[in-house]
Amino acid sequence: MIIEPRTRGFICLTSHPKGCEQNVIDQIEYIKSKGAIDGAKKVLVIGASTGFGLASRITSAFGSGASTIGVFFEKPPSEGRPASPGWYNSAAFEKEAHKAGLYAKSINGDAFSNEIKKQTLDLIKADLGQIDMVIYSLASPVRTHPDTGAKYKSVLKPIGAKFQNKTVDFHTGVISEVSIEPAQGDDIENTVAVMGGEDWKMWIDDLKSEGLLSEGFTTIAYSYIGPSLTEAVYRKGTIGRAKDDLEATAFTISDSLKPLNGKAYVSVNKALVTQASSAIPVIPLYISLLYKVMKEEGIHEGCIEQIQRLFQDRLYADKIPTDDKGRIRIDDWEMRADVQARVAELWKEATTETLPKIGDLKGYEKDFFNLFGFMVEGVDYDEDVNEIVEIPGLQ
Ligand code: NAI
Ligand code: NA
Numbered sequence: 001m002i003i004e005p006r007t008r009g010f011i012c013l014t015s016h017p018k019g020c021e022q023n024v025i026d027q028i029e030y031i032k033s034k035g036a037i038d039g040a041k042k043v044l045v046i047g048a049s050t051g052f053g054l055a056s057r058i059t060s061a062f063g064s065g066a067s068t069i070g071v072f073f074e075k076p077p078s079e080g081r082p083a084s085p086g087w088y089n090s091a092a093f094e095k096e097a098h099k100a101g102l103y104a105k106s107i108n109g110d111a112f113s114n115e116i117k118k119q120t121l122d123l124i125k126a127d128l129g130q131i132d133m134v135i136y137s138l139a140s141p142v143r144t145h146p147d148t149g150a151k152y153k154s155v156l157k158p159i160g161a162k163f164q165n166k167t168v169d170f171h172t173g174v175i176s177e178v179s180i181e182p183a184q185g186d187d188i189e190n191t192v193a194v195m196g197g198e199d200w201k202m203w204i205d206d207l208k209s210e211g212l213l214s215e216g217f218t219t220i221a222y223s224y225i226g227p228s229l230t231e232a233v234y235r236k237g238t239i240g241r242a243k244d245d246l247e248a249t250a251f252t253i254s255d256s257l258k259p260l261n262g263k264a265y266v267s268v269n270k271a272l273v274t275q276a277s278s279a280i281p282v283i284p285l286y287i288s289l290l291y292k293v294m295k296e297e298g299i300h301e302g303c304i305e306q307i308q309r310l311f312q313d314r315l316y317a318d319k320i321p322t323d324d325k326g327r328i329r330i331d332d333w334e335m336r337a338d339v340q341a342r343v344a345e346l347w348k349e350a351t352t353e354t355l356p357k358i359g360d361l362k363g364y365e366k367d368f369f370n371l372f373g374f375m376v377e378g379v380d381y382d383e384d385v386n387e388i389v390e391i392p393g394l395q
Pocket of ligand 2: 048049
């Protein structure tokens, strides 16, 4: 079939297998061009199919020659209906990994559930024995608790007071005023239950109690801080509480890993266009201004550049540099004082009329469509493609 983008709000309903494949190949080429990283050799990536998780899987496999197991939640294709992009990404990743002689298998299902945890543990036992690294990169709006069956929904709300600021519809470029009511009732608890650290700890506890973690094991999860511009709705909002919880969980996990000389880390990453971040109000406007400034300064990075630098210069450096809260910072270029001062100035000037000039709306849009395999260089979109693609190592 000929596949074209079909958008509804901040999501795209279709995705292109060839475009997704090309994205993965480009990321692999980037990692190869940067040379070998002396990193983990047996790696489990939870949330492995898109964004930072996919970049982490690619960096592990093609930077360190690691065997990887990827867990994700993606929609398979059916006749006339393309899969979700993470499906095609994973198919392309495994095809390339197998070509390179690397072990790569995947599990598609709800990572929060006991069933998927058990299936993953069984696969590790059967194929790898033990693992030396877990990358935890889930971004989900919902979670069903595996023990109680309670269903939690995360919300993106400020805490204490209404939030009012500019936002952009990145499809039309129209800037408008958005107003978000503060969290109520169980909003905070629910968001922490979905995006906080409980599930990360459950994974590590389960793996540890089955003896599947090697001596010197490490695990890493991803967080975000961002500027004061987005603070009320992000870091000091409901999602920020979940990130506080995730960051605190790193210490709890580290304690439990002491007998193995293991450690848990949180890395604070840069704001980037992913399916998760496009859904957050205000963030797309911030990102389009940030991209403009960072590209002008020659310090713009995408997920793959971020993770490559995280592994090379932080995680596998002789001594892992952390901030006063024990976090790895790879958002250092985003948070540079000159970059933030410039973004804050542009923010004040941003209107529907000025944005095309002062912001990188084009870059935002391209990155957004790229997530779904569209607007990718070297792909012929007039070509008939088969939407039915298999993931070679899918269990
Ligand atoms: P993403 O939406 O690209 O990736 C989410 C991944 O989680 C996908 O592989 C998806 O299949 C998987 N997933 C979602 N629900 C699942 C479930 N129930 N079971 C199994 N897999 C499931 O998101 P992104 O942006 O890469 O986010 C990953 C982490 O990075 C999150 O913790 C996010 O907060 C963090 N982060 C994101 C930033 C951004 O600007 N995008 C900045 C800094 C941190
Ligand atoms: Na991810």
